Structures are given as structure tokens and as C-alpha cells.
Amino acid sequence: MAEAKVLVWLTNQLRVKDNPLLCAAQKISNNIVIINVLDDLFAESSQFGIPKMSNLRKSYLYQNLLDFNKNLQEYNINLHAYKGKSDKIILEFCAQNSITHLVYPMEIAPEENQIQQKVLQSIPSTIQTVFVEDGFLIPTEQAPKKLPDNFTKFRFMAEKNIPYPIENILVKKQNNCFTPNQNFIHWENTNHNQFVVPPGETEALKRLQFYWWKSDNISLYKQTRNGLLGDFSSKLSAYLSLGNISVQEVYRLNLAYEKVRGMNESTYWLFFELLWRDFFRLTLLKRGNTMFLKRGFNNNILPDLKIDKSKFKQWINAETKEAFVNAGMQELNATGWLSNRSRQIVASYLINDLKVDYRLGSAYFEHALIDYDVCINQGNWLYLSGYGNDPRGRRAFNMKIQQQNYDPNQKYIQYWKNLKTTI
Numbered sequence: 001m002a003e004a005k006v007l008v009w010l011t012n013q014l015r016v017k018d019n020p021l022l023c024a025a026q027k028i029s030n031n032i033v034i035i036n037v038l039d040d041l042f043a044e045s046s047q048f049g050i051p052k053m054s055n056l057r058k059s060y061l062y063q064n065l066l067d068f069n070k071n072l073q074e075y076n077i078n079l080h081a082y083k084g085k086s087d088k089i090i091l092e093f094c095a096q097n098s099i100t101h102l103v104y105p106m107e108i109a110p111e112e113n114q115i116q117q118k119v120l121q122s123i124p125s126t127i128q129t130v131f132v133e134d135g136f137l138i139p140t141e142q143a144p145k146k147l148p149d150n151f152t153k154f155r156f157m158a159e160k161n162i163p164y165p166i167e168n169i170l171v172k173k174q175n176n177c178f179t180p181n182q183n184f185i186h187w188e189n190t191n192h193n194q195f196v197v198p199p200g201e202t203e204a205l206k207r208l209q210f211y212w213w214k215s216d217n218i219s220l221y222k223q224t225r226n227g228l229l230g231d232f233s234s235k236l237s238a239y240l241s242l243g244n245i246s247v248q249e250v251y252r253l254n255l256a257y258e259k260v261r262g263m264n265e266s267t268y269w270l271f272f273e274l275l276w277r278d279f280f281r282l283t284l285l286k287r288g289n290t291m292f293l294k295r296g297f298n299n300n301i302l303p304d305l306k307i308d309k310s311k312f313k314q315w316i317n318a319e320t321k322e323a324f325v326n327a328g329m330q331e332l333n334a335t336g337w338l339s340n341r342s343r344q345i346v347a348s349y350l351i352n353d354l355k356v357d358y359r360l361g362s363a364y365f366e367h368a369l370i371d372y373d374v375c376i377n378q379g380n381w382l383y384l385s386g387y388g389n390d391p392r393g394r395r396a397f398n399m400k401i402q403q404q405n406y407d408p409n410q411k412y413i414q415y416w417k418n419l420k421t422t423i
């Protein structure tokens with residue numbers, strides 16, 4: 001019988017270390033190749049005319065793939081990255097390379113799911129398909145069966161019965177390469193290469209070491225996490241969103257650190273934020289399309305928000321009346337990243353002061369954020385607009401108080417005001 005040939009279709013699992021999809025593939029055969037497709041759907045615009053991916057985001061992904069490919073070479077595994085229609089590309093790839101098995105990840109969001117279903121329907125039934133879950137702190141099988149809408153209730157349930165972390169998964173070196181590795185990325189770079197969070201698995205692993213072991217900054221996380229400038233938080237979001245590190249890896253490291261250097265409220269708070277991440281992932285699994293409706297999934301009756309393109313433009317272009325908000329939008333536009341505090345401030349301003357439909361803000365974050373994660377982004381926008389998980393409804397941030405508390409000397413405002421003229 002001919003040897004099995006396994007195609008591993010990776011989306012946001014761009015890592016060698018602790019990758020259950022690669023391990024599942026290697027259990028079938030030592031003859032594996034990886035494919036990643038930037039689907040045409042993401043080259044389109046959202047319903048509000050906002051391109052789904054900025055050039056900066058595309059570049060970030062491109063450079064992630066370069067790093068991933070380099071790391072894979074040590075394991076004799078090839079990566080092929082395409083841009084186009086996933087179903088057409090994967091079907092052709094399978095036919096040309098006599099693929100016998102397709103290993104693919106769990107997709108949570110409706111659009112990603114739709115792409116996946118099309119692929120699965122298009123490939124011949126002779127190809128065996130293997131589905132592998134990734135990206136959860138609590139594997140879905142062990143997550144609360146009846147997911148509450150309230151995070152605190154979820155947290156209590158999750159903390160009572162901790163089945164994690166899962167053991168580290170080791171990928172083996174292959175004896176041979178599956179296909180020649182020429183022109184492995186079949187799309188162009190957009191030439192942006194200066195990122196606040198350097199892309200890829202190699203940098204992600206360095207960041208973990210630095211934030212926990214080298215700097216001990218994790219031990220102050222609870223006090224610093226609302227910062228705006230400097231090394232105030234883990235800066236792991238892009239790595240987690242693209243799957244450059246597994247959430248299990250972060251959790252294992254946090255536990256190891258607690259064992260050696262001691263547990264404190266900061267190490268707990270980092271875990272707490274990872275639970276929030278899981279909570280929004282599970283919420284999207286439960287709520288599906290209703291997470292994207294004008295009044296979200298709870299359909300609360302609240303003051304109406306409008307699709308006001310002119311106010312929205314002011315917000316995007318950092319030209320609002322509020323200097324603190326403008327600084328945040330300037331940072332977002334320049335870097336594709338924002339602190340959690342700044343995300344809350346600019347989002348609250350759009351919703352409560354400009355009274356613009358939260359879906360425009362969410363679509364702009366999708367466009368701009370290098371760490372864009374559909375579950376976390378939509379979950380947070382819904383939460384702030386009162387149409388999601390927050391039982392207290394819509395809550396407005398007072399901009400003056402926020403600035404007094406978090407930027408009393410206007411360092412953040414000045415920093416981005418000065419850079420605005422040079423970017």
C-alpha cells in the first residue's frame with residue numbers, strides 16, 4: 001500500500017512547539033506537509049466598506065510565515081502559503097500531491113467556519129479528514145456544559161475543576177522532505193517590517209522567557225497592566241492570536257514560575273486574563289452569528305447607535321475633540337497594537353460620546369490590529385456596548401477621569417502627538 005501523505009492545514013496555529021495538529025499528522029505518517037491560505041474573503045471589505053486586513057496586518061502575517069518556515073526546516077517539514085480561494089487551492093494541492101489525509105483545526109467564527117466547510121465539501125471522499133482542537137486553556141470537552149453569560153460565574157466553574165495544563169506535545173523531526181520548497185509563500189510582501197511586537201514563534205518564545213524569568217515583570221503585572229507606555233503587560237496577544245505559542249505553554253510557564261519564584265496576585269491575574277480569552281472563545285462557539293448583530297446576542301434595549309461615517313472618520317483619523325482618544329488611535333494606526341486600557345478608552349468614546357454603531361469600531365479593529373482575534377475582539381466590543389456579556393449594560397468611561405488616572409502628566413498624549421508629525 002502507498003505511504004500515507006498528510007496535508008496539515010494550519011490557520012492560526014503557526015508554531016512548531018506544542019502543536020497538536022502537527023502531532024496528530026505525525027501519528028498518521030512521517031510524510032507531512034503544511035499549507036496555509038490567506039483566503040480571498042479576507043482581501044475583501046466588511047459590510048461597512050472597511051478592508052478586513054491593513055497592509056501592516058498582512059505584512060505581520062507574511063513575516064510570521066517566514067519565521068515559521070525557517071523553524072520547520074529543522075524538522076524537515078515544508079510549508080506552502082497561498083493567497084486565494086481556500087477550497088480551490090487545497091483541492092488542487094491534494095490532487096497534485098496525492099494527499100491521503102487532511103488534518104485541520106477547529107474554527108470558531110462563522111466566516112472561518114464557512115471557508116472550512118467549503119474545503120471539506122470540495123475534497124474527494126477518499127481523503128481522510130482529521131479534526132484537531134487547539135487554542136483553549138480548558139479543552140471544550142471539559143469546559144462547563146452550560147456556559148453562563150456572566151464571566152464571574154464561568155470563572156468560578158472553571159477554577160473549581162481545573163483539568164489543565166495539558167502536557168507539552170513534541171513534534172518529531174521527519175526523515176525526508178515531502179515536496180521541494182521553492183517559492184513557499186505564493187503572495188507578495190508589503191514591505192513593512194518594524195513591529196512593536198516582533199513577529200513569529202522565535203520571538204514569542206524569547207518574550208516568554210523575558211517577561212517571566214529574565215525581568216520578573218510578571219510579578220508586577222497586576223499593578224502595571226493598565227499602563228500605556230513601556231513594558232507594562234505581557235505583549236503576548238499577537239503570539240496567541242496567530243498561534244505562535246500555545247495558551248497551554250503560557251499557563252505551564254506561569255505555574256513553573258509560581259513554583260520557583262512564588263505565586264502572587266499578578267501571576268493569578270495573568271491566568272485570569274487567559275480565562276477571559278477562553279470565555280470569549282466559548283461564547284462565540286455558543287452564540288455564533290448572533291455575536292455580530294446590531295444589538296448583539298442579548299438584544300438589550302439601549303440608546304441607539306448610528307452608522308455615522310463622518311464621526312467614525314474623525315475617530316479613525318485621530319481627529320476627535322479628545323486628545324487622549326486621538327493618541328490611542330494614532331498608536332493603533334502606526335503600530336497595529338494598543339494596550340487594553342487604550343482599547344477600552346477609544347472604544348468607549350466611539351460608542352458613548354460619538355454614539356457610533358459599535359460594529360464599525362469592531363470592523364476597524366479587525367482591519368488594524370496585528371493581534372486581531374475574532375472572538376476576543378467581538379466579545380469585548382459587545383461587552384462595552386452593552387450587547388454582550390456585561391450584566392450591567394452599557395458603561396461609559398469618563399475621558400477626563402481616565403486621563404487623570406492613567407496619563408496624569410500627558411506623557412502618552414505628548415508621545416503620540418509628537419510622532420504624528422513624523423509618521
Ligand SMILES: Cc1cc2nc3c(=O)[nH]c(=O)nc-3n(C[C@H](O)[C@H](O)[C@H](O)COP(=O)(O)OP(=O)(O)OC[C@H]3O[C@@H](n4cnc5c(N)ncnc54)[C@H](O)[C@@H]3O)c2cc1C
Binds near residue numbers: 339341344347365371
Ligand atoms: C474593544 C477591545 C478589542 C479587543 N480586541 C482584541 C483582539 O482582537 N485580540 C486580542 O488578542 N485582544 C483583544 N482585546 C483584549 C486586550 O486588550 C488585549 O488582549 C491586550 O491588550 C493585549 O496585550 P497583552 O498581550 O500585553 O495583554 P495582557 O494584559 O498581558 O494579557 C495576557 C493575555 O490575556 C488575554 N487577554 C487580555 N485582556 C483580555 C480581554 N479583555 N479579553 C480577552 N482576553 C484578554 C490576551 O490573550 C492577552 O495576550 C481587546 C480589548 C478591547 C477592549
